[in-house]
Amino acid sequence: MKNQLAERVKALTPSSTLAITAKAKELKAQGHDIIGLGAGEPDFNTPQHILDAAAASMNEGQTKYTPSAGLPTLIKEIAEKFKRDQGIDYSAKEILVANGAKHALYTLFQVILNEGDEVIIPTPYWVSYPEQVKLADGVPVYIDGLEKNDFKITPEQLAGAITERTKAVIINSPSNPTGMLYTEDELLALGKVCLEKGILIVSDEIYEKLVYGEHKHVSIAQLSPELKEQTIIINGVSKSHSMTGWRIGYAAGNKEIIEAMTNLASHSTSNPTTTAQFATIAAYSGTQEPVEQMRVAFEERLNIIYDKLVAIPGFSCVKPQGAFYFYPNVKEAANLSGYENVDQFVEGLLEEALVAVIPGSGFGTPDNIRLSYATSLEQLEAAVERMHQFVVSKMK
Known part of the structure; x- marks a missing residue:
């Protein structure tokens, strides 16, 4: 049978998040306590x-x-x-x-x-x-x-x-x-x-x-x-x-x-x-009050978590001014943890620290990771603590 796919579809690059997302779901289904920081959507219901x-x-x-x-x-x-x-x-x-x-x-x-x-x-x-x-x-x-x-x-x-x-x-x-x-x-x-x-x-x-x-x-x-x-x-x-x-x-x-x-x-x-x-x-x-309430909640999370995030050895991060993502450079953290690159570091975070983040390679900058703070403050604090302990333990 002749090739049925158009050339323009063959040229598409698969989403870099698919593998990490699939792995996170697999581990969660096995009963592991995965904290996912990949969400690109607010964790609030529609008003x-x-x-x-x-x-x-x-x-x-x-x-x-x-x-x-x-x-x-x-x-x-x-x-x-x-x-x-x-x-x-x-x-x-x-x-x-x-x-x-x-x-x-x-x-x-x-x-x-x-x-x-x-x-x-x-x-x-x-x-x-x-x-x-x-x-x-x-x-x-x-x-x-x-x-x-x-x-x-x-x-x-x-x-x-x-x-x-x-x-x-x-x-x-x-x-x-x-x-x-x-x-x-x-x-x-x-x-x-x-x-x-x-x-x-x-x-x-x-x-x-x-x-x-x-x-x-x-x-x-x-x-x-x-x-x-x-x-x-x-x-x-x-x-x-x-x-x-x-x-x-x-x-x-x-x-x-x-x-x-x-x-x-x-x-x-x-x-x-x-x-x-x-x-x-x-x-x-209608009323825009729920929009402002959500914005205020995100800003609170941003300000609380940012200092904890940049305290992780090898993490550097320009403080975000909008949206709901951190985008730290973690190349040094990956090196300190014994990984050749950040993609491998991301896999290690998932498999050992049980934290799912998105590798920056999918966004055109392979030394970074994206973390969404569109999740509860409790989950965010737990995730950052896990990442911190993960890097420290690898440095020993």
């Missing part, structure tokens, strides 16, 4: 008023198809959210509701990339960026966000990476996996390069509501009319309202691009899930 709105919509018979771009009422709420939070005006035709922010990104790359077009991706990066670019026949081009610069790229780096084939650059602020944010001045400097070179800015802002201390989220699209026109914002309610399973995200920006994305969506998914759209209307139109 009650959102659940109630979803149930009410179903009971009222709102269970049919919607327009491919999303319910007009939801699009209106998203537009009002942009006006309220960033001071940006978007028309209904400049917004597309998708089946999660990941789907919005996938659809965007499908409509803007031709074969060989390049997309600049700063490292560390969210694991799906390069794979989605490759699925659209594009070419990922990586720029190192150096730890000494808080994992952020500079305008000089960006300008040096742009070629005649460059179509877009991805900016993820706050970042997964590092939790770092770009300041207004940093965004203006990057935006100037993008405007001069005429490249699209893909601004992934899914963690915008999870920002800590004196830091604040700034969207590059709010800084000038020219940057707004050059930017496609990707966002959603998964992280902000603890609605990961509802699968509602959205894209906002250039009307021609949004129209093309809508046309593609009409042939792929028809529309986002109707009940989830009504839930999202409630998420944006």
Whole structure:
């Protein structure tokens, strides 16, 4: 039988988290007390008023198809959210509701990339960026966000990476996996390069509501009319309202691009899930108190656990400013513990310390690990203590 798989699928890189996740599940099934710090979702339930709105919509018979771009009422709420939070005006035709922010990104790359077009991706990066670019026949081009610069790229780096084939650059602020944010001045400097070179800015802002201390989220699209026109914002309610399973995200920006994305969506998914759209209307139109309560809880965990984490021998970590991840460099800890590399160190943590973390190799920086603090403070403290004792015991 002939090979049945398309070449673009063969080019995909398997998720680096699969092996560690599978091993963790296997050990847990055997009765081992595994503490998992790999979660990319809040450990809070969706707020009650959102659940109630979803149930009410179903009971009222709102269970049919919607327009491919999303319910007009939801699009209106998203537009009002942009006006309220960033001071940006978007028309209904400049917004597309998708089946999660990941789907919005996938659809965007499908409509803007031709074969060989390049997309600049700063490292560390969210694991799906390069794979989605490759699925659209594009070419990922990586720029190192150096730890000494808080994992952020500079305008000089960006300008040096742009070629005649460059179509877009991805900016993820706050970042997964590092939790770092770009300041207004940093965004203006990057935006100037993008405007001069005429490249699209893909601004992934899914963690915008999870920002800590004196830091604040700034969207590059709010800084000038020219940057707004050059930017496609990707966002959603998964992280902000603890609605990961509802699968509602959205894209906002250039009307021609949004129209093309809508046309593609009409042939792929028809529309986002109707009940989830009504839930999202409630998420944006109702009280935002649960969002703030969750943010405060994450900030408390961040501040308590950070000092304990960097006290582990061989761990160094830039303190996150947003999202809910630590991204420590543990190369020295791996060496102190007798491992050749961090991937092996991660396996040792799982098998002996019974702590599951995500190796940084999947995010483009193999000397790091990602730990989610979207779990209870009790579990976090226990996990950090286990890791500390693990390294100390290996050093003897």
